[in-house]
Amino acid sequence: MTYVDQPAPGVDQPLPAVTTDDGPATFKDVVAAYVGLTKPRVIELLLLTTVPVMFFAARGIPDLMLVVWTVIGGTLSAGSASAYNCVYDRDIDEQMRRTRRRALPRHLVGARGALIFATVLAVLSTVILWFGVNPLSAELSIGANAFYVFIYTMLLKRRTTQNIVWGGIAGCFPALIGWTAVTGHLAWTPVILFLVVFFWTPPHTWALALRYREDYANVDVPMLPVVKPAAEVGRQIVLYSWVMVATSLALWPIGNLGWFYPAAALVLGVVFLVEAHRMAHRAKGTEELSVIKPMRLFHHSNLYLSLLFVAVAIDPLITR
Template identity: 80%
Template sequence: MTYVGHSAPDARRADGEERASLKDVVAAYVGLTKPRVIELLLLTTVPVMFFAARGVPELGLVVATVVGGTLSAGSASALNCVYDRDIDEQMRRTRRRALPRHLVSARAALVFGLMLGVVSTLVLWFFVNELSALLALGANAFYVLVYTMVLKRRTTQNIVWGGLAGCFPALIGWTAVTGELAWTPVVLFLVVFFWTPPHTWALALRYREDYANVDVPMLPVVAPARTVARQILAYSWVMVATSLLLWPVAGTGWFYPAAAVVLGAVFLVEAHRMLGRTAGTESLAEIRPMRLFHHSNLYLSLLFVSVALDPLLTR
Protein backbone atom coordinates (compact mmCIF):
# COMPACT_ATOMS: atom_id res chain seq x y z
CA MET A 1 0.00 0.00 0.00
CA THR A 2 1.35 3.44 -0.93
CA TYR A 3 1.55 6.04 1.83
CA VAL A 4 1.65 9.60 0.57
CA GLY A 5 4.25 11.72 2.26
CA HIS A 6 6.55 8.75 2.91
CA SER A 7 9.20 7.03 0.85
CA ALA A 8 8.07 5.25 -2.30
CA PRO A 9 7.44 1.50 -2.18
CA ASP A 10 9.81 -1.02 -3.72
CA ALA A 11 9.92 -0.34 -7.46
CA ARG A 12 10.38 -4.03 -8.18
CA ARG A 13 6.77 -4.86 -7.28
CA ALA A 14 4.52 -6.41 -9.91
CA ASP A 15 2.80 -4.01 -12.29
CA GLY A 16 -0.62 -5.10 -11.09
CA GLU A 17 0.24 -4.26 -7.50
CA GLU A 18 1.53 -0.82 -8.50
CA ARG A 19 -1.69 -0.04 -10.34
CA ALA A 20 -3.77 -1.12 -7.36
CA SER A 21 -1.63 1.03 -5.09
CA LEU A 22 -2.10 4.08 -7.32
CA LYS A 23 -5.83 3.47 -7.34
CA ASP A 24 -5.86 3.39 -3.53
CA VAL A 25 -4.02 6.70 -3.33
CA VAL A 26 -6.26 8.43 -5.88
CA ALA A 27 -9.35 7.12 -4.07
CA ALA A 28 -7.91 8.38 -0.77
CA TYR A 29 -7.43 11.91 -2.11
CA VAL A 30 -10.89 11.93 -3.67
CA GLY A 31 -12.29 10.73 -0.35
CA LEU A 32 -10.71 13.70 1.42
CA THR A 33 -12.97 16.01 -0.59
CA LYS A 34 -16.16 14.21 0.62
CA PRO A 35 -17.78 13.81 -2.82
CA ARG A 36 -21.28 13.26 -1.41
CA VAL A 37 -21.15 16.63 0.32
CA ILE A 38 -19.96 18.24 -2.91
CA GLU A 39 -22.88 16.72 -4.82
CA LEU A 40 -25.33 18.30 -2.42
CA LEU A 41 -23.59 21.68 -2.57
CA LEU A 42 -23.62 21.69 -6.38
CA LEU A 43 -27.30 20.81 -6.30
CA THR A 44 -27.91 24.11 -4.56
CA THR A 45 -25.68 26.03 -6.99
CA VAL A 46 -26.62 25.02 -10.53
CA PRO A 47 -30.44 25.28 -10.18
CA VAL A 48 -30.05 28.81 -8.83
CA MET A 49 -28.05 29.67 -11.96
CA PHE A 50 -31.00 28.52 -14.09
CA PHE A 51 -33.37 30.61 -12.01
CA ALA A 52 -31.10 33.68 -12.14
CA ALA A 53 -30.82 33.36 -15.92
CA ARG A 54 -34.59 32.74 -16.21
CA GLY A 55 -33.70 29.90 -18.50
CA VAL A 56 -30.57 27.99 -19.48
CA PRO A 57 -27.37 29.80 -18.42
CA GLU A 58 -24.25 29.88 -20.58
CA LEU A 59 -22.61 26.44 -20.57
CA GLY A 60 -19.08 27.77 -20.07
CA LEU A 61 -20.19 29.77 -17.05
CA VAL A 62 -21.90 26.73 -15.53
CA VAL A 63 -18.78 24.60 -16.06
CA ALA A 64 -16.48 27.22 -14.51
CA THR A 65 -18.82 27.68 -11.53
CA VAL A 66 -19.14 23.93 -11.00
CA VAL A 67 -15.38 23.38 -11.23
CA GLY A 68 -14.60 26.28 -8.92
CA GLY A 69 -17.32 25.30 -6.46
CA THR A 70 -16.23 21.67 -6.46
CA LEU A 71 -12.62 22.59 -5.74
CA SER A 72 -13.65 25.03 -2.99
CA ALA A 73 -15.89 22.50 -1.26
CA GLY A 74 -13.23 19.83 -1.64
CA SER A 75 -10.68 22.15 -0.07
CA ALA A 76 -12.87 22.81 2.96
CA SER A 77 -13.58 19.10 3.39
CA ALA A 78 -9.92 18.12 3.11
CA LEU A 79 -8.86 20.73 5.68
CA ASN A 80 -11.68 19.56 7.94
CA CYS A 81 -10.33 16.01 7.66
CA VAL A 82 -6.87 17.19 8.69
CA TYR A 83 -8.11 18.97 11.80
CA ASP A 84 -10.56 16.23 12.80
CA ARG A 85 -8.31 13.25 12.14
CA ASP A 86 -8.04 12.49 15.86
CA ILE A 87 -11.77 12.05 16.37
CA ASP A 88 -12.34 10.55 12.91
CA GLU A 89 -10.11 7.65 13.93
CA GLN A 90 -12.41 6.85 16.86
CA MET A 91 -15.80 7.17 15.17
CA ARG A 92 -17.42 4.27 13.32
CA ARG A 93 -18.80 6.58 10.65
CA THR A 94 -15.43 8.13 9.82
CA ARG A 95 -12.72 5.64 10.76
CA ARG A 96 -12.44 4.41 7.15
CA ARG A 97 -11.39 7.83 5.87
CA ALA A 98 -7.94 8.30 4.38
CA LEU A 99 -6.21 9.93 7.35
CA PRO A 100 -7.39 7.47 10.04
CA ARG A 101 -6.26 4.63 7.74
CA HIS A 102 -2.91 6.41 7.13
CA LEU A 103 -3.32 6.28 3.37
CA VAL A 104 -2.41 9.97 3.24
CA SER A 105 -0.19 11.85 5.67
CA ALA A 106 -1.62 14.87 7.50
CA ARG A 107 0.97 17.14 5.88
CA ALA A 108 0.11 15.91 2.37
CA ALA A 109 -3.61 16.33 3.06
CA LEU A 110 -3.02 19.88 4.35
CA VAL A 111 -1.07 20.84 1.23
CA PHE A 112 -3.74 19.22 -0.94
CA GLY A 113 -6.53 21.13 0.79
CA LEU A 114 -4.73 24.47 0.56
CA MET A 115 -3.90 23.93 -3.11
CA LEU A 116 -7.54 23.16 -3.90
CA GLY A 117 -8.54 26.37 -2.12
CA VAL A 118 -6.09 28.49 -4.11
CA VAL A 119 -7.01 26.93 -7.46
CA SER A 120 -10.75 27.24 -6.77
CA THR A 121 -10.40 30.93 -5.96
CA LEU A 122 -8.41 31.54 -9.16
CA VAL A 123 -10.91 29.63 -11.31
CA LEU A 124 -13.87 31.55 -9.92
CA TRP A 125 -12.03 34.88 -9.99
CA PHE A 126 -10.91 34.70 -13.63
CA PHE A 127 -13.66 32.60 -15.23
CA VAL A 128 -16.75 33.62 -13.22
CA ASN A 129 -16.39 36.88 -11.26
CA GLU A 130 -14.69 38.35 -8.22
CA LEU A 131 -17.80 38.34 -6.02
CA SER A 132 -18.42 34.62 -6.52
CA ALA A 133 -14.76 33.90 -5.80
CA LEU A 134 -14.84 35.89 -2.56
CA LEU A 135 -18.08 34.22 -1.44
CA ALA A 136 -16.58 30.76 -2.04
CA LEU A 137 -13.39 31.70 -0.22
CA GLY A 138 -15.41 33.10 2.68
CA ALA A 139 -17.50 29.94 2.94
CA ASN A 140 -14.34 27.82 2.91
CA ALA A 141 -12.70 29.90 5.65
CA PHE A 142 -15.86 29.93 7.77
CA TYR A 143 -16.25 26.16 7.59
CA VAL A 144 -12.65 25.48 8.57
CA LEU A 145 -11.81 28.31 10.96
CA VAL A 146 -15.19 28.88 12.65
CA TYR A 147 -17.13 25.62 12.47
CA THR A 148 -14.36 23.00 12.50
CA MET A 149 -11.87 24.72 14.79
CA VAL A 150 -14.17 26.66 17.14
CA LEU A 151 -17.81 25.58 17.19
CA LYS A 152 -17.85 21.84 16.55
CA ARG A 153 -16.23 20.72 19.81
CA ARG A 154 -17.59 23.50 22.03
CA THR A 155 -21.34 24.00 21.64
CA THR A 156 -24.56 22.14 20.93
CA GLN A 157 -25.32 24.91 18.43
CA ASN A 158 -22.28 23.91 16.38
CA ILE A 159 -24.16 22.77 13.30
CA VAL A 160 -26.73 25.57 13.47
CA TRP A 161 -24.19 28.33 12.95
CA GLY A 162 -21.53 26.17 11.36
CA GLY A 163 -24.08 25.22 8.73
CA LEU A 164 -23.90 28.76 7.35
CA ALA A 165 -20.97 27.66 5.20
CA GLY A 166 -23.19 25.18 3.37
CA CYS A 167 -25.67 27.93 2.50
CA PHE A 168 -23.25 29.94 0.36
CA PRO A 169 -23.64 27.91 -2.88
CA ALA A 170 -27.07 29.48 -3.37
CA LEU A 171 -25.45 32.92 -3.28
CA ILE A 172 -22.57 31.81 -5.51
CA GLY A 173 -24.91 30.38 -8.15
CA TRP A 174 -26.85 33.64 -8.28
CA THR A 175 -23.85 35.96 -8.36
CA ALA A 176 -22.17 33.82 -11.02
CA VAL A 177 -24.99 34.79 -13.40
CA THR A 178 -25.94 38.28 -12.21
CA GLY A 179 -22.72 39.58 -10.65
CA GLU A 180 -24.63 40.93 -7.65
CA LEU A 181 -26.59 39.82 -4.60
CA ALA A 182 -30.37 40.09 -4.22
CA TRP A 183 -33.17 38.96 -1.93
CA THR A 184 -33.96 35.89 -4.05
CA PRO A 185 -30.72 34.01 -3.28
CA VAL A 186 -30.95 35.17 0.35
CA VAL A 187 -34.28 33.34 0.67
CA LEU A 188 -32.70 30.17 -0.75
CA PHE A 189 -29.70 30.72 1.56
CA LEU A 190 -32.12 30.72 4.50
CA VAL A 191 -33.89 27.59 3.27
CA VAL A 192 -30.60 25.70 3.42
CA PHE A 193 -29.81 27.30 6.78
CA PHE A 194 -33.04 26.03 8.37
CA TRP A 195 -32.73 22.67 6.55
CA THR A 196 -29.27 21.93 8.00
CA PRO A 197 -30.23 21.23 11.66
CA PRO A 198 -32.96 18.66 10.89
CA HIS A 199 -30.69 17.00 8.34
CA THR A 200 -27.62 16.89 10.58
CA TRP A 201 -29.35 16.15 13.88
CA ALA A 202 -31.13 13.15 12.35
CA LEU A 203 -27.73 11.75 11.32
CA ALA A 204 -26.18 12.69 14.67
CA LEU A 205 -29.01 10.91 16.48
CA ARG A 206 -28.11 7.74 14.60
CA TYR A 207 -24.42 8.12 15.55
CA ARG A 208 -24.81 9.82 18.93
CA GLU A 209 -22.61 7.24 20.68
CA ASP A 210 -19.82 8.07 18.25
CA TYR A 211 -20.06 11.78 19.03
CA ALA A 212 -20.33 11.10 22.77
CA ASN A 213 -17.19 8.96 22.71
CA VAL A 214 -15.14 11.81 21.25
CA ASP A 215 -16.75 14.57 23.36
CA VAL A 216 -18.39 16.40 20.46
CA PRO A 217 -21.51 18.01 22.01
CA MET A 218 -23.96 17.48 19.17
CA LEU A 219 -27.50 18.12 20.37
CA PRO A 220 -28.48 14.39 20.34
CA VAL A 221 -25.56 13.69 22.68
CA VAL A 222 -26.69 16.09 25.40
CA ALA A 223 -30.47 16.02 24.97
CA PRO A 224 -33.11 13.26 24.95
CA ALA A 225 -34.33 12.04 21.57
CA ARG A 226 -37.71 13.67 22.10
CA THR A 227 -36.11 17.07 22.65
CA VAL A 228 -34.06 16.61 19.49
CA ALA A 229 -37.18 15.62 17.54
CA ARG A 230 -39.01 18.73 18.77
CA GLN A 231 -36.13 20.93 17.64
CA ILE A 232 -36.08 19.16 14.28
CA LEU A 233 -39.80 19.74 13.88
CA ALA A 234 -39.51 23.43 14.78
CA TYR A 235 -36.74 24.02 12.24
CA SER A 236 -38.66 22.01 9.66
CA TRP A 237 -41.73 24.25 9.94
CA VAL A 238 -39.57 27.38 9.60
CA MET A 239 -37.74 25.82 6.63
CA VAL A 240 -40.96 25.08 4.76
CA ALA A 241 -42.38 28.53 5.52
CA THR A 242 -39.17 30.14 4.27
CA SER A 243 -39.24 28.08 1.08
CA LEU A 244 -42.68 29.54 0.27
CA LEU A 245 -41.32 33.09 0.55
CA LEU A 246 -39.51 32.61 -2.75
CA TRP A 247 -42.86 32.82 -4.58
CA PRO A 248 -43.65 36.48 -3.70
CA VAL A 249 -40.03 37.62 -3.33
CA ALA A 250 -38.82 36.30 -6.70
CA GLY A 251 -42.12 36.32 -8.58
CA THR A 252 -41.94 32.65 -9.56
CA GLY A 253 -44.42 30.90 -11.77
CA TRP A 254 -46.95 28.34 -10.53
CA PHE A 255 -44.61 25.34 -10.63
CA TYR A 256 -42.25 26.26 -7.79
CA PRO A 257 -44.87 27.08 -5.11
CA ALA A 258 -46.82 23.95 -6.02
CA ALA A 259 -43.71 21.82 -5.66
CA ALA A 260 -42.68 23.60 -2.43
CA VAL A 261 -46.07 22.95 -0.85
CA VAL A 262 -46.09 19.24 -1.74
CA LEU A 263 -42.46 18.62 -0.78
CA GLY A 264 -42.82 20.62 2.42
CA ALA A 265 -45.98 18.76 3.43
CA VAL A 266 -44.30 15.38 2.91
CA PHE A 267 -41.28 16.45 4.94
CA LEU A 268 -43.38 17.82 7.79
CA VAL A 269 -45.39 14.60 7.96
CA GLU A 270 -42.16 12.63 8.37
CA ALA A 271 -40.86 15.07 11.01
CA HIS A 272 -44.14 14.74 12.98
CA ARG A 273 -43.97 10.97 12.67
CA MET A 274 -40.43 10.90 14.04
CA LEU A 275 -41.50 13.02 16.99
CA GLY A 276 -44.31 10.56 17.63
CA ARG A 277 -41.90 7.64 17.54
CA THR A 278 -39.78 9.22 20.32
CA ALA A 279 -42.63 8.98 22.86
CA GLY A 280 -41.30 7.03 25.83
CA THR A 281 -38.28 5.57 24.07
CA GLU A 282 -34.64 6.26 23.24
CA SER A 283 -34.37 3.21 20.98
CA LEU A 284 -32.94 4.16 17.58
CA ALA A 285 -34.56 1.07 16.08
CA GLU A 286 -37.96 2.52 16.99
CA ILE A 287 -37.19 6.18 16.31
CA ARG A 288 -35.61 5.47 12.89
CA PRO A 289 -33.85 8.84 12.49
CA MET A 290 -32.26 7.83 9.18
CA ARG A 291 -35.72 7.94 7.58
CA LEU A 292 -35.81 11.68 8.18
CA PHE A 293 -32.17 12.02 7.11
CA HIS A 294 -32.89 10.44 3.72
CA HIS A 295 -36.10 12.44 3.40
CA SER A 296 -34.09 15.62 3.99
CA ASN A 297 -31.72 14.82 1.13
CA LEU A 298 -34.62 14.13 -1.20
CA TYR A 299 -36.49 17.24 -0.08
CA LEU A 300 -33.62 19.64 -0.74
CA SER A 301 -32.71 17.98 -4.03
CA LEU A 302 -36.26 18.14 -5.44
CA LEU A 303 -36.89 21.64 -4.09
CA PHE A 304 -33.87 23.06 -5.90
CA VAL A 305 -34.68 21.09 -9.05
CA SER A 306 -38.06 22.82 -8.96
CA VAL A 307 -36.21 26.16 -8.69
CA ALA A 308 -34.42 25.34 -11.94
CA LEU A 309 -37.53 24.03 -13.71
CA ASP A 310 -39.86 26.88 -12.77
CA PRO A 311 -38.58 29.44 -15.30
CA LEU A 312 -38.40 26.75 -17.99
CA LEU A 313 -41.97 25.60 -17.47
CA THR A 314 -43.76 28.85 -16.68
CA ARG A 315 -42.05 31.58 -18.68
Protein backbone atom coordinates (compact mmCIF):
# COMPACT_ATOMS: atom_id res chain seq x y z
CA MET A 1 0.00 0.00 0.00
CA THR A 2 1.34 3.40 -0.95
CA TYR A 3 0.18 6.67 0.49
CA VAL A 4 -0.61 10.05 -0.99
CA ASP A 5 2.50 12.17 -0.68
CA GLN A 6 1.52 15.19 -2.71
CA PRO A 7 2.03 18.51 -0.95
CA ALA A 8 -1.27 20.20 -0.23
CA PRO A 9 -1.66 23.90 -0.95
CA GLY A 10 0.00 25.79 1.87
CA VAL A 11 -1.97 27.90 4.31
CA ASP A 12 0.04 30.92 3.19
CA GLN A 13 -0.98 30.69 -0.44
CA PRO A 14 -3.42 33.38 -1.61
CA LEU A 15 -7.06 32.41 -1.80
CA PRO A 16 -8.27 31.94 -5.38
CA ALA A 17 -11.25 33.91 -6.63
CA VAL A 18 -14.25 32.79 -4.62
CA THR A 19 -16.87 31.43 -7.00
CA THR A 20 -19.66 28.91 -7.11
CA ASP A 21 -21.21 26.97 -9.96
CA ASP A 22 -23.58 29.90 -10.43
CA GLY A 23 -20.92 32.65 -10.44
CA PRO A 24 -19.22 34.76 -7.74
CA ALA A 25 -19.89 33.57 -4.21
CA THR A 26 -22.22 35.69 -2.09
CA PHE A 27 -21.81 36.45 1.60
CA LYS A 28 -24.43 33.77 2.26
CA ASP A 29 -22.36 31.23 0.29
CA VAL A 30 -19.26 31.97 2.35
CA VAL A 31 -21.14 31.78 5.66
CA ALA A 32 -22.67 28.46 4.60
CA ALA A 33 -19.17 27.25 3.65
CA TYR A 34 -17.81 28.04 7.13
CA VAL A 35 -20.78 26.30 8.72
CA GLY A 36 -20.10 23.32 6.45
CA LEU A 37 -16.57 23.06 7.84
CA THR A 38 -18.07 22.08 11.19
CA LYS A 39 -19.85 19.03 9.67
CA PRO A 40 -23.28 19.73 11.25
CA ARG A 41 -24.54 16.17 10.76
CA VAL A 42 -21.66 14.84 12.85
CA ILE A 43 -22.43 17.42 15.53
CA GLU A 44 -26.06 16.30 15.64
CA LEU A 45 -24.99 12.73 16.35
CA LEU A 46 -22.52 13.84 19.03
CA LEU A 47 -25.19 15.89 20.79
CA LEU A 48 -27.47 12.86 20.73
CA THR A 49 -24.91 11.11 22.92
CA THR A 50 -24.44 14.10 25.23
CA VAL A 51 -27.86 15.48 26.19
CA PRO A 52 -29.55 12.12 27.02
CA VAL A 53 -26.65 11.26 29.32
CA MET A 54 -27.26 14.54 31.18
CA PHE A 55 -30.86 13.44 31.84
CA PHE A 56 -29.56 10.04 32.94
CA ALA A 57 -26.95 11.56 35.27
CA ALA A 58 -29.56 13.86 36.80
CA ARG A 59 -32.03 10.96 37.12
CA GLY A 60 -34.58 13.35 35.71
CA ILE A 61 -34.53 16.76 34.08
CA PRO A 62 -31.16 18.53 34.50
CA ASP A 63 -30.74 22.27 34.92
CA LEU A 64 -31.77 23.65 31.54
CA MET A 65 -29.13 26.41 31.48
CA LEU A 66 -26.51 23.76 32.14
CA VAL A 67 -27.82 21.84 29.14
CA VAL A 68 -27.67 25.00 27.02
CA TRP A 69 -24.06 25.78 27.93
CA THR A 70 -23.03 22.14 27.44
CA VAL A 71 -24.71 22.00 24.02
CA ILE A 72 -23.14 25.29 22.89
CA GLY A 73 -19.68 24.33 24.16
CA GLY A 74 -19.92 20.84 22.74
CA THR A 75 -21.13 22.10 19.38
CA LEU A 76 -18.26 24.56 19.08
CA SER A 77 -15.71 21.95 20.16
CA ALA A 78 -16.93 19.33 17.69
CA GLY A 79 -17.12 21.98 14.97
CA SER A 80 -13.57 23.01 15.70
CA ALA A 81 -12.27 19.44 15.40
CA SER A 82 -14.12 18.96 12.11
CA ALA A 83 -12.74 22.22 10.71
CA TYR A 84 -9.18 21.21 11.62
CA ASN A 85 -9.84 17.88 9.91
CA CYS A 86 -11.03 19.68 6.77
CA VAL A 87 -7.84 21.76 6.68
CA TYR A 88 -5.53 18.77 7.04
CA ASP A 89 -7.46 16.54 4.62
CA ARG A 90 -8.09 19.15 1.93
CA ASP A 91 -5.72 17.39 -0.47
CA ILE A 92 -7.64 14.10 -0.44
CA ASP A 93 -11.05 15.75 -0.03
CA GLU A 94 -10.54 17.37 -3.42
CA GLN A 95 -10.11 13.94 -5.03
CA MET A 96 -12.98 12.07 -3.36
CA ARG A 97 -16.52 12.16 -4.73
CA ARG A 98 -18.02 12.17 -1.25
CA THR A 99 -16.02 15.20 -0.09
CA ARG A 100 -15.07 17.24 -3.15
CA ARG A 101 -18.07 19.56 -2.65
CA ARG A 102 -16.75 20.71 0.72
CA ALA A 103 -15.73 24.33 1.21
CA LEU A 104 -11.96 23.95 0.89
CA PRO A 105 -11.91 21.82 -2.29
CA ARG A 106 -14.30 24.34 -3.86
CA HIS A 107 -12.10 27.25 -2.68
CA LEU A 108 -15.02 28.95 -0.98
CA VAL A 109 -12.79 29.16 2.10
CA GLY A 110 -9.03 29.43 2.24
CA ALA A 111 -6.92 27.11 4.39
CA ARG A 112 -5.70 30.00 6.55
CA GLY A 113 -9.23 31.25 7.13
CA ALA A 114 -10.41 27.73 8.01
CA LEU A 115 -7.49 27.29 10.42
CA ILE A 116 -8.28 30.55 12.19
CA PHE A 117 -11.96 29.63 12.29
CA ALA A 118 -11.19 26.23 13.86
CA THR A 119 -8.93 27.80 16.48
CA VAL A 120 -11.49 30.44 17.44
CA LEU A 121 -14.13 27.74 17.88
CA ALA A 122 -11.74 25.70 20.05
CA VAL A 123 -10.99 28.66 22.31
CA LEU A 124 -14.65 29.67 22.62
CA SER A 125 -15.76 26.11 23.39
CA THR A 126 -13.13 25.76 26.12
CA VAL A 127 -14.09 29.06 27.75
CA ILE A 128 -17.80 28.25 27.63
CA LEU A 129 -17.41 24.75 29.05
CA TRP A 130 -14.86 25.84 31.69
CA PHE A 131 -16.93 28.69 33.11
CA GLY A 132 -20.46 27.68 32.06
CA VAL A 133 -20.21 23.99 32.94
CA ASN A 134 -17.08 22.88 34.83
CA PRO A 135 -13.32 22.48 34.25
CA LEU A 136 -13.47 18.67 33.99
CA SER A 137 -15.95 18.81 31.11
CA ALA A 138 -13.79 21.44 29.39
CA GLU A 139 -10.69 19.27 29.79
CA LEU A 140 -12.49 16.24 28.35
CA SER A 141 -13.61 18.34 25.40
CA ILE A 142 -10.05 19.51 24.77
CA GLY A 143 -8.90 15.89 24.95
CA ALA A 144 -11.53 14.74 22.44
CA ASN A 145 -10.62 17.56 20.06
CA ALA A 146 -6.90 16.85 20.28
CA PHE A 147 -7.41 13.09 19.87
CA TYR A 148 -9.49 13.56 16.72
CA VAL A 149 -7.05 15.99 15.13
CA PHE A 150 -3.66 14.61 16.14
CA ILE A 151 -4.29 10.89 16.67
CA TYR A 152 -6.98 10.09 14.11
CA THR A 153 -6.59 12.70 11.37
CA MET A 154 -2.83 13.17 11.38
CA LEU A 155 -1.50 9.83 12.69
CA LEU A 156 -3.90 6.97 11.99
CA LYS A 157 -6.20 7.78 9.09
CA ARG A 158 -3.66 7.42 6.28
CA ARG A 159 -1.54 4.70 7.88
CA THR A 160 -3.61 1.79 9.21
CA THR A 161 -6.81 -0.18 8.70
CA GLN A 162 -7.41 0.33 12.41
CA ASN A 163 -7.76 4.07 11.85
CA ILE A 164 -11.39 4.44 12.85
CA VAL A 165 -11.27 1.73 15.52
CA TRP A 166 -8.90 3.75 17.68
CA GLY A 167 -9.51 7.13 16.09
CA GLY A 168 -13.18 6.71 16.89
CA ILE A 169 -12.37 7.18 20.57
CA ALA A 170 -12.76 10.92 20.03
CA GLY A 171 -16.44 10.40 19.24
CA CYS A 172 -16.96 8.55 22.51
CA PHE A 173 -16.10 11.54 24.71
CA PRO A 174 -19.55 13.23 24.55
CA ALA A 175 -20.95 10.50 26.81
CA LEU A 176 -18.33 11.37 29.42
CA ILE A 177 -18.86 15.11 28.98
CA GLY A 178 -22.63 14.82 29.40
CA TRP A 179 -22.14 12.91 32.64
CA THR A 180 -19.47 15.17 34.12
CA ALA A 181 -21.45 18.28 33.18
CA VAL A 182 -24.11 17.19 35.68
CA THR A 183 -22.11 15.32 38.31
CA GLY A 184 -18.67 16.95 38.14
CA HIS A 185 -16.92 13.57 38.25
CA LEU A 186 -16.43 10.38 36.25
CA ALA A 187 -17.91 6.97 37.06
CA TRP A 188 -18.27 3.51 35.56
CA THR A 189 -21.71 4.29 34.15
CA PRO A 190 -20.56 6.82 31.51
CA VAL A 191 -17.57 4.58 30.75
CA ILE A 192 -20.01 1.85 29.66
CA LEU A 193 -21.74 4.35 27.37
CA PHE A 194 -18.30 5.41 26.11
CA LEU A 195 -17.63 1.77 25.20
CA VAL A 196 -21.01 1.38 23.47
CA VAL A 197 -20.07 4.21 21.10
CA PHE A 198 -16.55 2.76 20.74
CA PHE A 199 -17.86 -0.61 19.53
CA TRP A 200 -20.61 1.05 17.46
CA THR A 201 -18.13 3.15 15.46
CA PRO A 202 -16.52 0.38 13.32
CA PRO A 203 -19.79 -1.09 11.96
CA HIS A 204 -21.11 2.42 11.34
CA THR A 205 -17.99 3.71 9.58
CA TRP A 206 -17.03 0.55 7.72
CA ALA A 207 -20.50 0.39 6.16
CA LEU A 208 -19.99 3.91 4.82
CA ALA A 209 -16.41 3.16 3.79
CA LEU A 210 -17.59 0.08 1.91
CA ARG A 211 -19.94 2.27 -0.10
CA TYR A 212 -17.13 4.72 -0.91
CA ARG A 213 -14.19 2.31 -0.97
CA GLU A 214 -13.13 3.43 -4.45
CA ASP A 215 -12.81 6.98 -3.16
CA TYR A 216 -10.57 5.86 -0.31
CA ALA A 217 -8.57 3.59 -2.59
CA ASN A 218 -7.93 6.41 -5.05
CA VAL A 219 -6.32 8.54 -2.33
CA ASP A 220 -4.53 5.62 -0.63
CA VAL A 221 -6.43 5.81 2.66
CA PRO A 222 -6.33 2.20 3.95
CA MET A 223 -9.85 1.88 5.30
CA LEU A 224 -10.66 -1.76 6.02
CA PRO A 225 -12.98 -2.17 2.97
CA VAL A 226 -10.10 -0.98 0.74
CA VAL A 227 -7.62 -3.64 1.83
CA LYS A 228 -9.98 -6.51 2.74
CA PRO A 229 -12.75 -8.22 0.75
CA ALA A 230 -16.34 -7.37 1.55
CA ALA A 231 -16.87 -10.75 3.21
CA GLU A 232 -14.15 -9.99 5.78
CA VAL A 233 -15.55 -6.52 6.37
CA GLY A 234 -18.95 -8.06 6.99
CA ARG A 235 -17.47 -10.59 9.41
CA GLN A 236 -15.77 -7.88 11.46
CA ILE A 237 -18.90 -5.74 11.44
CA VAL A 238 -20.85 -8.65 12.90
CA LEU A 239 -18.19 -9.21 15.57
CA TYR A 240 -18.17 -5.57 16.71
CA SER A 241 -21.97 -5.48 16.60
CA TRP A 242 -22.28 -8.39 19.03
CA VAL A 243 -19.82 -6.78 21.44
CA MET A 244 -21.66 -3.46 21.13
CA VAL A 245 -25.02 -5.01 22.01
CA ALA A 246 -23.55 -6.95 24.93
CA THR A 247 -21.95 -3.77 26.25
CA SER A 248 -25.21 -1.85 25.93
CA LEU A 249 -26.97 -4.48 28.07
CA ALA A 250 -24.22 -4.27 30.70
CA LEU A 251 -25.39 -0.73 31.43
CA TRP A 252 -28.59 -2.10 33.01
CA PRO A 253 -27.08 -3.49 36.24
CA ILE A 254 -24.13 -1.07 36.39
CA GLY A 255 -26.28 2.02 35.85
CA ASN A 256 -29.08 0.88 38.19
CA LEU A 257 -31.73 1.33 35.51
CA GLY A 258 -35.36 0.28 35.48
CA TRP A 259 -37.18 -1.95 33.02
CA PHE A 260 -37.49 0.45 30.07
CA TYR A 261 -33.84 0.74 29.07
CA PRO A 262 -32.98 -2.99 28.99
CA ALA A 263 -36.17 -3.69 27.02
CA ALA A 264 -35.31 -1.00 24.48
CA ALA A 265 -31.64 -2.01 24.32
CA LEU A 266 -32.59 -5.64 23.72
CA VAL A 267 -35.06 -4.87 20.92
CA LEU A 268 -32.75 -2.34 19.26
CA GLY A 269 -29.81 -4.71 19.61
CA VAL A 270 -31.63 -7.67 18.06
CA VAL A 271 -32.76 -5.56 15.11
CA PHE A 272 -29.23 -4.22 14.61
CA LEU A 273 -27.70 -7.70 14.76
CA VAL A 274 -30.20 -9.02 12.23
CA GLU A 275 -29.30 -6.19 9.85
CA ALA A 276 -25.55 -6.72 10.39
CA HIS A 277 -25.83 -10.47 9.76
CA ARG A 278 -27.92 -9.87 6.64
CA MET A 279 -25.33 -7.49 5.24
CA ALA A 280 -22.52 -9.92 6.05
CA HIS A 281 -24.44 -12.72 4.36
CA ARG A 282 -24.99 -10.61 1.25
CA ALA A 283 -21.25 -9.82 1.16
CA LYS A 284 -20.23 -13.48 0.90
CA GLY A 285 -18.98 -14.26 -2.56
CA THR A 286 -19.56 -10.82 -4.08
CA GLU A 287 -18.11 -7.33 -4.13
CA GLU A 288 -21.14 -5.76 -5.80
CA LEU A 289 -22.41 -2.88 -3.69
CA SER A 290 -25.86 -3.14 -5.24
CA VAL A 291 -26.08 -6.60 -3.70
CA ILE A 292 -24.36 -5.86 -0.37
CA LYS A 293 -26.32 -2.63 0.28
CA PRO A 294 -23.98 -1.29 2.99
CA MET A 295 -25.82 2.03 3.33
CA ARG A 296 -28.80 0.20 4.81
CA LEU A 297 -26.67 -0.71 7.81
CA PHE A 298 -25.10 2.76 7.90
CA HIS A 299 -28.46 4.52 8.17
CA HIS A 300 -29.73 1.90 10.59
CA SER A 301 -26.69 2.44 12.83
CA ASN A 302 -27.56 6.14 13.16
CA LEU A 303 -31.09 5.24 14.20
CA TYR A 304 -29.86 2.59 16.62
CA LEU A 305 -27.52 4.90 18.52
CA SER A 306 -30.04 7.74 18.63
CA LEU A 307 -32.85 5.57 20.02
CA LEU A 308 -30.55 3.79 22.48
CA PHE A 309 -29.45 7.08 24.04
CA VAL A 310 -33.02 8.37 24.06
CA ALA A 311 -33.88 5.25 26.07
CA VAL A 312 -31.07 6.15 28.48
CA ALA A 313 -32.72 9.53 29.07
CA ILE A 314 -36.30 8.25 29.30
CA ASP A 315 -35.71 5.34 31.70
CA PRO A 316 -35.14 7.45 34.85
CA LEU A 317 -38.17 9.59 33.98
CA ILE A 318 -40.65 6.69 33.83
CA THR A 319 -39.19 4.05 36.15
CA ARG A 320 -37.91 6.04 39.13
